[in-house]
Amino acid sequence: MADILFLDIDGVLNHHKTKERCNGFLGVDRELSKRLLDWLKTTDIQIVLSSTWRNHPDMWEHLHQAGIRWLDKTPRLTTERGYEIKKWIDDHPDLVDRYAILDDNSDMLSEQLPRFVQTDTFVGLQDEHIDKLKKLFGG
Numbered sequence: 001m002a003d004i005l006f007l008d009i010d011g012v013l014n015h016h017k018t019k020e021r022c023n024g025f026l027g028v029d030r031e032l033s034k035r036l037l038d039w040l041k042t043t044d045i046q047i048v049l050s051s052t053w054r055n056h057p058d059m060w061e062h063l064h065q066a067g068i069r070w071l072d073k074t075p076r077l078t079t080e081r082g083y084e085i086k087k088w089i090d091d092h093p094d095l096v097d098r099y100a101i102l103d104d105n106s107d108m109l110s111e112q113l114p115r116f117v118q119t120d121t122f123v124g125l126q127d128e129h130i131d132k133l134k135k136l137f138g139g
Contacts, residue, residue: 001097002046003137006074006085009051011104011121013066018124020066022059028066032124037067039130045137046071050085050103082109100136102129 007013013032014020020027040047047070053059054073074084075091086109089096101112104121117132119125 002071002095003044004071004096004099005040005045005047005133006050006088006099006101006103007047007068007070008081008103008105009049009053009063009068012051012102012119012125013068015122015124020062022062023056025059027062028068029124030066033066033068035125035127035130039133043137043139048088049073050081050088050101080107080109081105082107082112085109085112098137100133102133 009028010026013036014026014029015032018026018029020029022028047068049070050073053063055076072088074081074088077084077087081103085101089099099115101108101116102119102125103116104119106116106118108116115136117129117136119129
């Protein structure tokens with residue numbers, strides 16, 4: 001069993017003022033990724049990539065350079081992200097102990113809302129979001 005963080009990238013680890021670029025798009029803001037990684041290194045939490053970045057292998061090296069590593073990625077469905085996360089959880093019942101969703105979009109299922117931490121697209125991940133995640137994971 002593992003603690004799982006479903007991680008979005010755009011609007012979480014970058015924002016409209018991010019200077020880093022990846023293939024002509026916004027890249028991963030190193031300050032925001034450091035904020036996340038500083039917290040994660042004190043935990044055993046595993047990342048499952050739920051971002052659209054999961055569908056673009058040509059962008060994965062940029063994530064790796066920012067220190068982002070993941071256990072797996074959610075499936076690509078033609079529905080809202082919440083359904084993709086639910087499908088991943090349903091497909092891995094023996095793996096998930098606790099989970100949280102970190103995303104700037106609110107297209108989650110109603111039963112996921114207590115485990116959902118929403119960032120502001122314009123500023124990305126802040127300390128208040130880390131504090132909420134800590135509470136969700138019992139720390």
